[in-house]
Amino acid sequence: MSTRTATGAALAAGALAVTALAFAPTAAAVTPQTATITASCGIFGGGAATLTATQSGTSATLTLTSSAxxxxxxxxxxxxxxxxxxARAGGGTVVFSGTRNPAxxxxxxxxxxxxxxxxxxGTRLDAYGxxxxxxxxxxxxxxxxxGPQSPGPFVFS
Known part of the structure; x- marks a missing residue:
């Protein structure tokens, strides 16, 4: 009987561990996930804008929104x-492109x-530059x- 109880306890502990992993929060791949800048668009205006970054492996996306x-x-x-x-820290640039926008x-x-x-x-990117x-x-x-984005450059893992 003690072997059966020990096996049952081990299975229950394993099930709890798997459940805990399934519901554990995932770490953000890019930090920070949002940053703000002040942008100038010439005769089209300018002001505060928010950049939102996401990452999945080596693929990343950036979204820019601005009420200004x-x-x-x-x-x-x-x-x-x-x-x-x-602008990439240490020199160079990374380009994000597409035709995605709401009406x-x-x-x-x-x-x-x-x-x-x-x-x-390890890529560090800033809108400034x-x-x-x-x-x-x-x-x-x-x-x-x-100027530089706040709170700082996006750092991709």
């Missing part, structure tokens, strides 16, 4: 071609992304950060 930067005209969903160039009315806050890119483990280029109805709008 608005659309001059209504745009359809997935109609803005965006290229977000991020936005004239004067609506700008939102583009998620824009896809590739990162290596890079740019966001959006092509809307054939017109190119270029935005640049006026």
């Amino acid at each position: 930067i608005t659309t001059p005209v209504a745009v359809a969903q997935d109609s803005i071609t965006s290229t977000l160039t991020m 936005m009315g004239s004067g609506a806050p700008v939102s583009v992304g998620p824009l896809a890119g590739t990162v290596a483990p 890079g740019s966001l280029k959006m092509v809307i109805f054939g017109i190119t709008v270029t935005c640049k950060a006026s």
Whole structure:
């Protein structure tokens, strides 16, 4: 009987361990997950913007949203071609691109992304030193950060 009890206890402990792992929170692959910048888009305006990053292996995405930067005209969903160039610590850049955006009315806050890119483990990226280029109805709008992002660069694991 003691062997049966010990086996049952071991199986119960193993089941609890597996359950705990299944419900354990997953670690974020990129830190921070959000950062803010102040962007200038020339005659198209400027102001505070939020960048949101995600990562899965070497694939990463960035989304930019801003209530300070608005659309001059209504745009359809997935109609803005965006290229977000991020400055890499130590030199060089990483490009995130795509045609993902929600439908936005004239004067609506700008939102583009998620824009896809590739990162290596340990990559540190900052919007400062890079740019966001959006092509809307054939017109190119270029935005640049006026300083480093806060709370700091994105660090990909």
